[in-house]
Amino acid sequence: KAGVTQTPRYLIKTRGQQVTLSCSPISGHRSVSWYQQTPGQGLQFLFEYFSETQRNKGNFPGRFSGRQFSNSRSEMNVSTLELGDSALYLCASSSLAQNTEAFFGQGTRLTVV
Amino acid sequence: AQRVTQPEKLLSVFKGAPVELKCNYSYSGSPELFWYVQYSRQRLQLLLRHISRESIKGFTADLNKGETSFHLKKPFAQEEDSAMYYCALGGGATNKLIFGTGTLLAVQP
Numbered sequence: 001k002a003g004v005t006q007t008p009r010y011l012i013k014t015r016g017q018q019v020t021l022s023c024s025p026i027s028g029h030r031s032v033s034w035y036q037q038t039p040g041q042g043l044q045f046l047f048e049y050f051s052e053t054q055r056n057k058g059n060f061p062g063r064f065s066g067r068q069f070s071n072s073r074s075e076m077n078v079s080t081l082e083l084g085d086s087a088l089y090l091c092a093s094s095s096l097a098q099n100t101e102a103f104f105g106q107g108t109r110l111t112v113v
Numbered sequence: 114a115q116r117v118t119q120p121e122k123l124l125s126v127f128k129g130a131p132v133e134l135k136c137n138y139s140y141s142g143s144p145e146l147f148w149y150v151q152y153s154r155q156r157l158q159l160l161l162r163h164i165s166r167e168s169i170k171g172f173t174a175d176l177n178k179g180e181t182s183f184h185l186k187k188p189f190a191q192e193e194d195s196a197m198y199y200c201a202l203g204g205g206a207t208n209k210l211i212f213g214t215g216t217l218l219a220v221q222p
Contacts, residue, residue: 045211097208098207
């Protein structure tokens with residue numbers, strides 16, 4: 001079974017630009033969550049989707065948005081990039097609706113210059 | 114507010130020594146606690162969860178609701194246990210996780 005796949009693996013963007021990150025969950029998993037990982041703040045929850053519905057959103061500005069498609073693939077978008085958005089963005093999928101094991105992707109490393 | 118505290122950034126022990134990675138949480142509902150591990154150059158992965166009450170790779174963790182703790186223990190550390198360990202809090206009808214800041218375990222030969 002293929003694991004969680006995130007694309008691209010690395011991105012370099014300029015301040016003010018926008019970026020879209022993609023996540024393909026494990027086949028059959030309908031729950032997808034996104035996390036931001038930085039040396040200073042650690043792993044912070046961004047959003048969670050289940051069957052195309054956003055169920056939870058973390059404490060991030062409106063520049064961060066996401067969506068989930070009918071095939072459970074998910075994208076997150078960050079608009080008007082700031083230097084502080086530089087981070088590793090992790091996606092995780094889960095097989096059931098709640099409190100189940102999260103399977104993580106390898107992440108997308110975003111650098112904003 | 115939901116919060117997870119891991120007080121130690123780094124824990125260095127010798128091979129064969131006991132290990133205890135501390136985790137305290139704050140949650141008003143019925144908590145679900147997990148330990149995730151990240152070995153060098155590998156993905157973050159589940160090590161164990163409180164509800165399963167099993168030992169994985171010799172590690173155990175007991176949920177103590179009175180002390181709001183979920184410490185990870187292993188009686189005899191191995192070099193291959195060297196990794197970053199994250200305590201995570203879930204709960205409610207969701208897969209959202211709140212992570213602690215992590216503890217880097219370094220097992221010296």
